Amino acid sequence: MLFQQPEEFKFGSIQELIEYLNDIFVNSPLYAQEIEVIGDITHSRYSKTGDLYIELSQQVGNSNYSITIYFNRTLVSYVLQHCQVENEKELVNKRWRFQGKVSFWKRDARYTIIGDSIIPIGDSEIEKKRKEILKVLEKHKLLRTIEHDLIELEPIKKIAVISSPTAAGFGDFQKNISHARYIPIVHLYEAPMQGADTVPGIKRALLAISKSKINYDVVVIIRGGGSKSDLMYFDDLELGYLIAKFNEKIPVLTGIGHEQDSTIPDYVSWKNYSTPTEVSRDIVNQINTYTDNIETLEKTIILTFNSISSKTEALLSYNTLNNIKYYLGKEITTNSKKISDTYQRINNLVNIIFENSEKEANISKISEIQRFLDYYIRSYIQNLESKSSTIISQMKNTFEVSERKLITTFQDLTRSSPFAAFLNNGVLVKKGEEIVDSIKNLNEKDEVKLIFKDGEAEAEIQKTEKW
DSSP: OTTOOOGGGOOSSHHHHHHHHHHHHHTSTTTTOEEEEEEEEEEEEEOTTSOEEEEEEEEETTEEEEEEEEEOHHHHHHHHHHHTOSSGGGGTTEEEEEEEEEEEETTTTEEEEEEEEEEEEEEOHHHHHHHHHHHHHHHTTOSOOSOOOGGGSOOOOEEEEEEOTTOHHHHHHHHHHTTSSSOOEEEEEEOOSSSTTHHHHHHHHHHHHHHSSOOOSEEEEEOOSSOGGGGGGGOOHHHHHHHHHHTTTSOEEEEOSOTTOOOHHHHHSSEEOSSHHHHHHHHHHHHHHHHHHHHHHHHHHHHHHHHHHHHHHHHTSHHHHHHHHHHHHHHHHHHHHHHHHHHHHHHHHHHHHHHHTTTTOOHHHHHHHHHHHHHHHHHHHHHHHHHHHHHHHHHHHHHHHHHHHHHHHHHHHHTTSTTHHHHTTOOEEEETTEEOOSGGGOOTTOEEEEEETTEEEEEEOOOOOOO
């Protein structure tokens, strides 16, 4: 057969292949020789047995190279003390010179350096590059200076997620977002989250979101799993510019690294989180908080209206009207009795005058007395009518003031409610299961349901006009 492989390069199992590669390494000049290598530490951790594993990385062009440095637990204390650091986390984001021997780990089929010393050099090239980018962004006032809270935004209903569809972080995000009482719409814009195509992929996704006709509430950039050294690909000046400017249109949330890792997008995003899970939990909390507030407002409106209704009924009840009638009757009776008593006194006085002056009485005096009596009686009647008019006017004013207070209270309670139009003898508009309280949430050809107090109707939006 043409181009047939030599027999010795056919392997019956993976073990045979790895054993063959190990034999080549063992017989090479590098085997068991002390070597020296310089690189940036991007991650360090302890194993369960106390051994120290350090990830050494270097970026060359669009390629990223990394290798693991292994220190036996018996050397760890000495190594940290020699480097003048208190724990392994202080080794990260710095540049070091390592000495040790290269080993081929057959189980994982990879090369590892068995370290025996570390010599500090200074800030890592990764950290230097990041600081230079941050300096430029700060000069142009693009770095985030205020720590925002999601409660500042409107209730989140539509989310654009930039991530790899196979990333563990995206799966965690979807799982946690389903715990919201009102589950938002989530659209995935695929982009690599590691390797040289990371930044171009994110740029393409942001451009696609910008060109879409969907009014997203937030954009979320998330990454889960993968090598820590892959985070260096996110440190890009152009990406920092793009995200900072994108915040002016749609807030960008990031959940890229872990607790101790920060990248350029974390410094320019509207809000950053340590993990995708933290992003989703905060969004769920925002949605649930708004939902609770709406339900509380609804209960408050119902209780307030019930209270106002009860007070109004009491004010206009049969007993109240009877009380008013009784009060007016009492006043009329009192004044009538006064008139009657006065009239009786005058009548007695007239009789006495007639008895004492019967001989001197004449028609002119009788007429004068009659005019006096008529004037006195008219004065009392006018006084009674005036008091009755005043009482009726005061009651009318009391009813008018109560009515104005009732209308004002109703308007204050319903002004910011999505049911405002409905409660003010208007109509409630629903698109699907969503209550529409703004013209910006409607588009031409949208099918909506109009809910009146006495029925409902379906309609199609022909034209919209914003005020």
